[in-house]
Amino acid sequence: MVNFNGTIISSSQSFLDHGNRGLRYGDSLFETIKVVNGKINFWEPHYLRLMASMRILRMEIPMNFTMEFLSSEISDLLAANELQSSPARVRITVFRNAGGLYTPETGEISYIIESHPLDDPFYTIDQNAYEIELFKDHFTGSGLLSTLKTNNRLVNILAGVYARENGYDSCLLLNEKKEVVEAISGNLFLVKGNTIKTPPLESGALNGIMRKQLIEVIGKTDEFQLEEKPVSPFELQKADEMFITNVITGIIPVSKYRKKEYGSEVSKKLIGRLNALLRLS
Incomplete structure (x- = not known):
């Protein structure tokens, strides 16, 4: 089941047409959210x-698009999919x-909410090997639009x-200045000694929610120092x-990048x- 403009319908039901601007032009945004027990x-x-x-993106925000309204819409969908307790x-x-x-004829919007089950309610560290490489065939831009969660993800794809x-x-993405920006599906952090470094939004890094939370967590500790500065590919093997x-x-x-292995x-x-x-919130 999915929520389309406030109506719960079967996910097998056709509800989008050939004129959809998300399909035609990528005129669309999305948020991916983790929900645990509702x-x-x-x-x-x-x-x-x-x-x-x-x-x-100059979209018109409906008057009813409050935090409470969207939260209720999510809850209704989770109940319809029997996911409210998982x-x-x-x-x-x-x-x-x-x-x-x-040029769009309107700024008015529609929305879709989808839900799928996850295995683990907590964040855990996967001990399996995780090897990455630089992707150099195409670049992501260093402008403001790259920081948004738009449906324009061809470089990631x-x-x-x-x-x-x-x-x-996974792979790491570069911007047109050959700065390391992020991974395919997440923000990047490097650790060198007691310094933790992450590419700044000015480099085109996604304005990630988890990125924001970790920056706040790191900022509250005396153990580590945070830097938001451009990252050169040459820094990767020095981390x-x-x-x-x-x-x-x-x-x-990340366990390995080229010949370098990491802890x-x-x-x-x-x-x-x-x-x-999360337990305190």
């Missing part, structure tokens, strides 16, 4: 990011209504195909540790603090 993790940051992104992955997709060519064809678990973050998996330690001690410390933050 509780939406980091709901306020997700909601505020969605609203800010809609404003940047961990779930929820995706909210917002797209501008049909009409126009590149092609990087995913490259990773699969060459036996890597002691490297990890990727997103709201579904939490922290993914995961800092990742383990941060995942514990992240779970503690």
Whole structure:
């Protein structure tokens, strides 16, 4: 079952047409959210990011698009899919209504909410090997639009195909300045000594919710120093540790990049603090 504009319908039912602007032009945004036993993790940051992104794309925000309204819409869908008492992955997709060519006829929007079961309610560290490589065939832009969760993800898609064809678990994306920006499906953090570094939004890094949470967690500790600065590819093999973050998996330690192998001690410390933050919230 999915929620389309407030109506719960079968996921097998046709409800989109050929004029959909998300399909035609990528005129669309999305939020991927983790929900555990009906509780939406980091709901306020997700909601505020969605609203800010809609404003940047000049979409009209409906008057009823409040935190309470969307939370209720998510809850209704989870109940319809019998996921209200288990961990779930929820995706909210917002797209501008049909009409126009590149220039839209309206700023009004429609939305879809989907939900799928997840295995683990907590964030855990996967001890399996996780090898990455640089993706250099295409670049992501360093502008504001790259920081948004839009449906324009061709570079990520092609990087995913490259990773699969060459036996890597993920790839790192570069911007047009040859700065390392992020991974295919998450933000990047490097650890060197007691310094943890992540690419800044100015490099085109996604304004990730988990990125934001970890920056706050790291900022509250005296053990580590955080840097938001451009990352050169030459820094990757000099790092002691490297990890990727997103709201579904939490922290993914990278075990190998080319000839360099990495540990995961800092990742383990941060995942514990992240779970503690969720218990307190």
